[in-house]
Amino acid sequence: xxxxxxxxxxxxxxxxxxxxxxxxxxxxxxxxxxxxxxxxxxxxxxxxxxxxxxxxxxxxxxxxxxxxxxxxxxxxxxxxxxxxxxxxxxxxxxxxxxxxxxxxxxxxxxxxxxxxxxxxxxxxxxxxxxxxxxxxxxxxxxxxxxxxxxxxxxxxxxxxxxxxxxxxxxxxxxxxxxxxxxxxxxxxxxxxxxxxxxxxxxxxxxxxxxxxxxxxxxxxxxxxxxxxxxxxxxxxxxxxxxxxxxxxxxxxxxxxxxxxxxxxxxxxxxxxxxxxxxxxxx
Amino acid sequence: xxxxxxxxxxxxxxxxxxxxxxxxxxxxxxxxxxxxxxxxxxxxxxxxxxxxxxxxxxxxxxxxxxxxxxxxxxxxxxxxxxxxxxxxxxxxxxxxxxxxxxxxxxxxxxxxxxxxxxxxxxxxxxxxxxxxxxxxxxxxxxxxxxxxxxxxxxxxxxxxxxxxxxxxxxxxxxxxxxxxxxxxxxxxxxxxxxxxxxxxxxxxxxxxxxxxxxx
Numbered sequence: 001x002x003x004x005x006x007x008x009x010x011x012x013x014x015x016x017x018x019x020x021x022x023x024x025x026x027x028x029x030x031x032x033x034x035x036x037x038x039x040x041x042x043x044x045x046x047x048x049x050x051x052x053x054x055x056x057x058x059x060x061x062x063x064x065x066x067x068x069x070x071x072x073x074x075x076x077x078x079x080x081x082x083x084x085x086x087x088x089x090x091x092x093x094x095x096x097x098x099x100x101x102x103x104x105x106x107x108x109x110x111x112x113x114x115x116x117x118x119x120x121x122x123x124x125x126x127x128x129x130x131x132x133x134x135x136x137x138x139x140x141x142x143x144x145x146x147x148x149x150x151x152x153x154x155x156x157x158x159x160x161x162x163x164x165x166x167x168x169x170x171x172x173x174x175x176x177x178x179x180x181x182x183x184x185x186x187x188x189x190x191x192x193x194x195x196x197x198x199x200x201x202x203x204x205x206x207x208x209x210x211x212x213x214x215x216x217x218x219x220x221x222x223x224x225x226x227x228x229x230x231x232x233x234x235x236x237x238x239x240x241x242x243x244x245x246x247x248x249x250x251x252x253x254x255x256x257x258x259x260x261x262x263x264x265x266x267x268x269x270x271x272x273x274x275x276x277x278x279x280x281x282x
Numbered sequence: 283x284x285x286x287x288x289x290x291x292x293x294x295x296x297x298x299x300x301x302x303x304x305x306x307x308x309x310x311x312x313x314x315x316x317x318x319x320x321x322x323x324x325x326x327x328x329x330x331x332x333x334x335x336x337x338x339x340x341x342x343x344x345x346x347x348x349x350x351x352x353x354x355x356x357x358x359x360x361x362x363x364x365x366x367x368x369x370x371x372x373x374x375x376x377x378x379x380x381x382x383x384x385x386x387x388x389x390x391x392x393x394x395x396x397x398x399x400x401x402x403x404x405x406x407x408x409x410x411x412x413x414x415x416x417x418x419x420x421x422x423x424x425x426x427x428x429x430x431x432x433x434x435x436x437x438x439x440x441x442x443x444x445x446x447x448x449x450x451x452x453x454x455x456x457x458x459x460x461x462x463x464x465x466x467x468x469x470x471x472x473x474x475x476x477x478x479x480x481x482x483x484x485x486x487x488x489x490x491x492x493x494x495x496x497x
Binding site for chain 2: 005006007009013018020021024025028034035038039041042044109112113114115116117120121124125128129203207208209210211212214221225234235238239240241245246249250253
């Protein structure tokens with residue numbers, strides 16, 4: 001922590017911290033005990049509700065299938081979103097207004113609209129326009145691509161803008177065009193700066209695949225919901241599903257902060273991008 | 283187009299609910315998030331651990347899963363509320379983790395001399411935090427809070443899958459009744475969210491100017 005909100009404690013302060021620790025710890029434990037007691041009173045701690053997790057190999061097969069679908073959707077969406085992001089970022093960085101303005105419009109539209117609306121829009125409007133059903137996987141992947149592509153475009157743009165202007169000037173002095181400058185000089189250097197933000201965005205993308213459940217895509221969360229139908233243990237099952245998400249995302253978050261730390265230690269590159277995790281700024 | 287104009291009242295009702303979900307959850311998230319941030323910077327280890335655990339667990343859980351846990355979990359600990367309040371609670375609990383991180387980084391951005399000065403005139407930890415550090419921290423974190431609350435505005439749409447009437451449910455209700463005007467209805471809903479997001483963004487821009495002048 002960079003701010004010292006309190007001095008190195010002396011004997012009296014140490015005693016006070018100890019007392020507060022005991023009181024604070026007891027309050028937290030008391031809350032926990034209350035929750036456990038109420039869970040027990042509502043028969044949520046019965047062995048039968050947990051037994052399937054121990055004795056049902058099928059349960060894990062189903063959850064694994066769901067997880068595979070989650071990861072498939074995330075992988076497709078990630079690749080497509082990076083491609084879209086590069087195109088949109090180059091568009092927004094273009095010096096020609098008839099390229100820049102449409103890129104800005106697309107980015108701001110898809111960042112400003114809820115992802116769920118995009119998913120419903122694709123799922124409900126596609127049959128009307130094309131006359132054919134759009135598979136749930138693709139409704140989800142395309143919606144994720146449009147939203148995350150727009151966010152990634154902004155990450156790339158911020159990365160490119162963080163490169164010292166001497167690089168652009170040197171490139172123009174050598175006679176490179178604007179496109180060549182972006183592609184050959186700025187983007188390769190920007191990748192390093194924006195890697196932590198990109199990995200954080202991957203966490204967002206992975207979490208958002210869970211919205212697939214509203215259109216019947218059998219990803220991890222929906223699979224959990226289906227298992228609840230005949231196991232009758234919603235609380236236990238959703239906690240298990242949450243733990244799977246947390247395990248994957250915590251590893252990705254750790255990777256992001258590792259990359260960020262490495263970035264900061266590298267000599268000569270003091271710039272890091274804040275993760276775009278919290279969502280869009282319009 | 284007629285399907286939208288004739289049913290404008292449905293959209294107005296839906297987006298009013300979207301706005302109240304957003305505002306109520308924003309207040310909840312701000313209170314809980316600040317509390318968690320204070321726990322994370324406190325000298326008391328158990329509180330620090332609890333705060334860190336909360337942030338790390340909630341931030342890595344999809345909001346949809348948080349909704350399921352609130353709707354199925356809380357009744358089992360005898361907390362039974364109407365669906366709308368459960369939705370507000372789920373949104374608050376989720377957003378609080380992000381607010382806590384923003385507040386904590388705001389606290390870290392306040393110069394160390396400020397806290398040292400307030401201690402040297404005899405303020406306690408809570409006085410230092412409440413009177414000196416937090417006011418400056420909040421002035422620094424208006425932009426990240428703005429993006430968190432705009433994300434919250436968009437996240438309220440998930441409440442539509444949990445029996446809460448809001449913008450998306452208004453859209454789906456109209457689509458069910460007017461199958462021939464699907465695209466116009468979807469575009470109208472999108473326009474509603476964009477307008478609200480622009481409004482929020484403008485309000486936060488104004489707030490940022492006010493706070494900056496105040497210093």
